[in-house]
Amino acid sequence: MSFINRIQPEHLDILKEVGNIGAGHAATALSKLLNKTIDMKVPAVRVTSFDTITELVGGSDNVVAAIFLRIEGEAPGNMFFMLPVNEATRLIQYLTGDQSFDLNHPPYSELGLSALQELGNILAGSYLSAFSDFTKLNLQPSVPALSIDMAIAILSYGLLELSQVGDYAIVIDTEILEKIDENSKKTTGHFFLLPDPDSYEKIFQALGVPMNE
Amino acid sequence: MSEVVKVGMADLNVAKPPQKIRTSGLGSCVGVVLYDETIKVCGMAHVMLPNSSLGKTETMNKAKYADTALVVLLDKLKKMGANHVRLKAKLAGGSQMFKFSSSSEMMRIGPRNVEAVKEKLKELRIRVVSEDVGGTSGRTIEFDPETSKLSIRTVSQGVSEI
Structure with missing residues (x-):
């Protein structure tokens, strides 16, 4: 029986909490780095099929800068931080x-790319260490990899493990935003x-x- | 406006003029087009994994694997009147978007997908006319069965035709 069928609403709430704690720490880190107010949205936990996952990342032609980390340790997985x-x-x-x-406009300067990679490293690292503290699971991030390309082509990498057991993915999506003034906010990026x-x-x-058997 | 048939991830479909057929965001996945120039029908598959033996489920989505997707696609095209000996193939995708120092087998999936598709095509005796595979970019591809041209769009290089 597929694991997706055994997941109950309370499990989705737990995953939401994981997203909340992880992205909360990452938002704090970014806020310190930029010296600006960073907000976050309530995480969305979505169970989506592979053909509809495109909608999740803003359509098939949406181009993003993405930092990808492979999580190793007791609960392996994939993590992305995507920015427009x-x-x-x-x-x-x-x-x-x-x-x-x-x-x-490519080609990009090495220094800029390196800074972006480091930014991703800091944010994803703080997400992950909060996740690890919260669950008491031993987790280590891989060295982050950077890509500027179509969002769906990038995300498909994170689906490879899942694609072997089914056609659905559970995506924990948390959006963080920068506060411009009292009334306006601007999307900074998404953690997946x-x-x-x-x-x-x-x-x-x-x-x-x-989970019940 | 001609209609465009969309092929999702781990999906396959067929088209004939004035339709075109498209799949978006090929990363490590491979887009395979089979077409019969004479009667102008074509089919496209968006393959995610090289081999159906990798699957761990009882209910299998055949469009997901190189070996099974091509068989299903061939079958669909034959039902539309395509002749097996006239069929040709074009392929694109199979890139390696991320480079890791500790490169696991899973990360090398792009090249493996390409190899698997080619091997299956060889077994089915379908000739690969042209290809744009490997590299580090994502691709969106669109095939026009009227002209048998495959247009490939990447973020960094724009549109090209093969």
């Missing part, structure tokens, strides 16, 4: 002071957490709500 290219450009210009850096199929059992067990 314009937003990534703005952040890197701010961090490096190099106004000529633009992700819309995709645990491997065997990891769900371990996460739920660790948090005291095991």
Whole structure:
């Protein structure tokens, strides 16, 4: 029986909490880094089929800057931090002071890419360490990899493990936003957490709500 | 406006003029087009994994694996009147979007998908006319059965035709 069928509403709530705690820490880290107010949305936990997953990342032609980490340890999985290219450009210009850096026009400067990779590393790292503390599971991130490309082509990498056991994915999606002024906010990026199929059992067990057989 | 048939991830479909057929965001996945120029029918598969033996489920989506998807596609095209000996193939995708130092087998899935598709095509005696595979970019591809041209769009290089 597919593991998806054994997942109950309370399990989805647990995954939401994982997204909440993880992205909350990442938002704090980003806020300190930029010295700006960063907000986050309530995480969305979606069970989607592979053909509809495109909608999740803003349509098939949406281009993003993405940092990808493979999570190793007791509950392996994949993690992505995706930013719209314009937003990534703005952040890197701010961090490096190099106004000529633009992700819309390759080739990109090595320094800018390196800064973006490091930014992703810090944010994904704080997400992951909060996740690890919360669950008491031993988790280590791989070295982050960076890609500027079609969102769906990038996300499909995170589906490979899942694709061997079914045609559905559980995606824990948390959006973080930058506060511009009292009334307006601007999307900074999305965290996508995709645990491997065997990891769900371990996460739920660790948090005291095991799955029924 | 001609209609475009969309092929999702781990999906396959067929088309004939004035339709075109398209799949978006091929990363490590491979897009395979089989077509019969004479009667102008074509089919496309968006293959995710090289071999159906990798699957761990009892209910299998055949469009997901290189070996099973091509057989299903061939069958569909034959039902539309395509002649097996006239069929040709074009393929695109199979890139490696991320480079890891500790490159696991799973990360090398792109090249493996390409190899698996080619092997199956060889077994089915279908000739590969042209291909755009490997590299590090995602691709969106569209095939026009009227002209038998496959247009490939990447973020960094724009549109090309094979």
